[in-house]
Amino acid sequence: MSWLTAEEALQALKTKPQTLYANVSRGRIHAKPDPSDPRRSLYQASDVQRLAERHAGRRKAETVAAETIRWGDPVLPSAISTITGGRLFYRGRDAADFADVATLEQTAALLWNGAEAFLSGSRTGNTSPSLQAAFRALAGRVASDLPSLGRSQAALRREAGGVLCTLADALAPGPPEQPLHLRLAASWRRPDAADCLRRALVLMADHELNASTFAARVTASAGAALSAAVLSGLATLTGPLHGAAWQGVDALIEAASALGAEQAIRRTLAQGNRLSAFGHPLYPDGDIRALALLPHFPLPPQFAAVRETGEEMVGERVNVDFALAAMAAAFDLPREAPIIIFSLARSAGWLAHAMEQIDSGELIRPRARYVGPAPETDRRT
Template structure:
């Protein structure tokens, strides 16, 4: 076992944990997602995880703690880091779990409404029953602009989140998401969210499941700057629409959105001549947009592509890219390829991601108000001395 700095002997790799317990990988993931084993990124390889050796030893002895009983050791946040506790999602060995359930497995059947209720701490999709379109719905502009406008309007209309209980917050989140989907897709029959979007994009009903899968898989990303933005705003009392707006604008301003532009353009270019375009691009730049350096791959991307029933040209974009790079298609690439498979507008891959991600950001806002601890962060002034010229 490799020694890892200050926690030498405490953390072990996945293969050793599996060998000690005599279990399959999925069982270990379940222990992590249920809070029975703590996992952390491997400092030597952030794509892999290390597992708490003490928890593994307790399981070896047959001591099964109740779900959520095992927690990571408390530590002070290092300078420049915020310490955030979240019960929404966790990434373990390249798989994303929503409150203990594998997102890729959920995407096989679950709707975005069902996943929203899970992430928001609700019991069922009844939150969305009876929600109607607004008479003064946001129209015109791009889907992204309508998303922003819908959130901004609700941020002005709704009260501070500090005055709300959990039931009211979840009701607000459902109403907000309903309004945003209507703004993106246009008003119409009260179908499931993915069906409304499919109708707005004029997608065949038999293909709408791909939009549903994409939305579910995009719902949360674990901890990132957007989560910090949402939780900071919600913890300070912002209406949850305002907190979600802070998060979604953080996503839009991130490098990920630049990736969506580049990857979506590449999916269109490479489709015309997958082998030739890939060879030329890789020889010229040494890399391809939309493919990771890891051979393990993102489980979300693999799940979405496996369900897409790709035509030969799009399948070749993936196979040629993976052969050239030795890596796997990223989730961004999977969304771009599905957008091409459905003949959606070029920006639709990013739009699907943002609409799905909004669901998780609303969940983080609700969770921060109801269960979140104060976010520990320090601002250290390094400017001129007060009064200096």
């Protein structure tokens, strides 16, 4: 494996240092500290060459097809949400504008093509939000819920409401007559956070065909119960490259508290780690969800320093993972608050996509491009 200096990588890419840092942050180029000077980084030559060829328009057809499923062209038709022109839309409605006035229940009704706002209920004695309780509750439903295949959309929408209730009992326990953002704020004893929680839940409810949503659609396409689809989505969401990216943000803030923002960011990049606080491939001008959420609470000083320094160094604006972590710090919410908020909100989207996939009647079954040892031929005569 060969490595390039920053100067060599910049010459091959014909780009600015900020773009190189952004590609490292996004995981497109792997980096490691230079053994001769730990303050500098080396960049994997094959990653640099791949990006250089892409920019030059010399990709082979099979490479284009393989990358379709990785930040590529849409691979499934959907009428639920889309990202275009730097904005996020739910069934044609601007999600950032919708977050000014809507609740998660109303967002679920919109995503599910329902005529009225979804009403939540509570059936358990949970006293605090718990991701573990959500997994247990969903697993219990999977064992008894009916398969989705052959059932009407009306029946599925009723069941979707029940599944969301089950998840809400674990993630936002509280009186059934209260909206979910108020239940969540009360369970954390932070009533002043209620409006920001409402906005965050609406903004995080769906995001096109992301990894967890794709997992939910694959499960639903096999005819499994809606609860199974949501369980698949929730399991996928816990990955550090998806819903658990807030942990990387927290780690960066902790490093910045000890070293200063600039040195913490430099060290993270030099170690070849992603900067999960900055950039999003679908929002070249800034993650609209972060831009819509950040003005509604005071940014803690350390977060403000990391934001200002990082946006200058990396050339990317902070994203929604940063915004959720900053909001949790601003309101002194529990450390796992970002993944709780993300899970509760995105369950509405998973259910919408599961029902849409079921209605299509199609099984999601892609083929693999085999790159292993050549198959043995039959030598029998």
